Amino acid sequence: MNDTAVHIRGLVKRYGGTSVVDGLDLDIVQGEVFALLGPNGAGKTTTVEILEGYRKRDAGTVSVLGEDPGRAGRSWRSKIGIVAQTATDASELTVREVVSHFATNYPRHRDPEAVINQVGLGEHAKKRVGRLSGGQRRRVDVALGIIGDPELLFLDEPTTGFDPEARVRFWHLIRQLSAEGTTIVLTTHYLDEVEALANRVAVIARGRLKVVGDPATLGGRATAGAVVSWRENGRLMEETTANPDHFVAQLVSKNSGNVAGLSVQRPSLEDVYLQMIGDSADGAELRKEAV
Numbered sequence: 001m002n003d004t005a006v007h008i009r010g011l012v013k014r015y016g017g018t019s020v021v022d023g024l025d026l027d028i029v030q031g032e033v034f035a036l037l038g039p040n041g042a043g044k045t046t047t048v049e050i051l052e053g054y055r056k057r058d059a060g061t062v063s064v065l066g067e068d069p070g071r072a073g074r075s076w077r078s079k080i081g082i083v084a085q086t087a088t089d090a091s092e093l094t095v096r097e098v099v100s101h102f103a104t105n106y107p108r109h110r111d112p113e114a115v116i117n118q119v120g121l122g123e124h125a126k127k128r129v130g131r132l133s134g135g136q137r138r139r140v141d142v143a144l145g146i147i148g149d150p151e152l153l154f155l156d157e158p159t160t161g162f163d164p165e166a167r168v169r170f171w172h173l174i175r176q177l178s179a180e181g182t183t184i185v186l187t188t189h190y191l192d193e194v195e196a197l198a199n200r201v202a203v204i205a206r207g208r209l210k211v212v213g214d215p216a217t218l219g220g221r222a223t224a225g226a227v228v229s230w231r232e233n234g235r236l237m238e239e240t241t242a243n244p245d246h247f248v249a250q251l252v253s254k255n256s257g258n259v260a261g262l263s264v265q266r267p268s269l270e271d272v273y274l275q276m277i278g279d280s281a282d283g284a285e286l287r288k289e290a291v
C-alpha cells in the first residue's frame with residue numbers, strides 16, 4: 001500500500017526570473033501532521049497552493065493523494081480540505097447557513113452543527129458572518145476546511161487572530177482529526193503550535209529545504225548541551241553540560257537532596273530555528289532589516 005500523501009521532487013516556481021521555490025523535495029506520509037516553517041517570503045504558501053492545484057509549477061514532480069494536482073478533477077478535490085491564508089469574505093449569511101451550504105459541495109460531509117460546535121461557534125450559529133470578530137471569522141474558515149471530511153487538510157496560518165482559548169480548542173480539534181486518520185499540512189509561524197501538533201516539521205528558506213525532522217529533536221536539540229541553574233548561598237549558579245543527568249545527580253547528592261531553584265534548559269525549538277535561519281542568507285537579510 002502506498003502510504004505517501006504528498007510527494008514532491010525538484011519543485012520550482014519562478015516569478016520574473018527569481019525562483020521562489022527552488023528545487024524542493026518533500027514526502028508527507030499519510031496520517032501525519034506535517035508543519036512547514038520558514039520566514040516571510042520563504043515560499044511556503046506558493047508550495048501549498050501548488051499542492052492544492054491553485055498554482056502552476058515551472059518544474060518538478062508533484063503527487064498529492066496519488067494524483068498531479070495540476071490535472072486532478074472533482075473527486076480528487078472533494079478529498080482535500082483547505083484553510084487558506086486569506087480569510088472568508090464577510091457575508092450577510094449566518095454561520096449556520098454558510099457552513100450548511102458549503103457542505104453540499106461534498107458527496108460525503110460532516111454534520112454542519114457538529115462542526116460549528118467543534119470550532120467553538122455553537123453560540124454564534126445564528127450570527128451573520130460579517131458581524132463576527134476576526135478570530136471568530138477565522139474559525140468559520142476552519143469549519144469550511146473540515147466540513148467535507150477531507151483525507152488531506154491544508155492549514156495556512158490557521159490560528160492567526162485566535163485568542164489563547166480558541167487556539168487550545170483548535171489544537172484539540174487537530175489532534176482529533178489526526179487521530180481519525182486525516183493527513184494535515186500546517187503552515188504556521190507559531191513554534192509552540194509546531195511543537196504541540198506536528199509529527200514532523202520542514203524548515204524552508206528561500207524556497208529551499210533546510211531541514212526536516214521531529215520538532216523535539218530538530219537540529220540536535222534533544223542531545224545538545226544543557227544549561228543547569230540553581231541557587232547556592234543566595235547566588236544564581238549556572239553550568240553548561242553535555243550530561244545534565246549526571247551533573248544534577250551529583251548536585252543533588254552534594255546538597256543532601258535539596259537543591260534550591262534547580263532548572264535544566266535545553267535549546268528551545270525557537271533557538272534552533274533562529275540559528276538555522278540565521279545561518280542562511282535570509283537571516284542576514286532579516287538582521288539587516290532589524291538594524
Ligand SMILES: Nc1ncnc2c1ncn2[C@@H]1O[C@H](COP(=O)(O)OP(=O)(O)OP(=O)(O)O)[C@@H](O)[C@H]1O
Binds near residue numbers: 015
Ligand atoms: N503572484 C506572485 N507574483 C510575484 N511574486 C509572488 C507572487 N506570489 C508570491 N510571490 C513571491 O514569492 C515569494 C514567496 O511567497 P510565499 O507567499 O510563498 O511565502 P511564504 O513563505 O508563504 O511567506 P509568509 O510567511 O509571509 O506567508 C515572495 O517573495 C513573494 O513576494
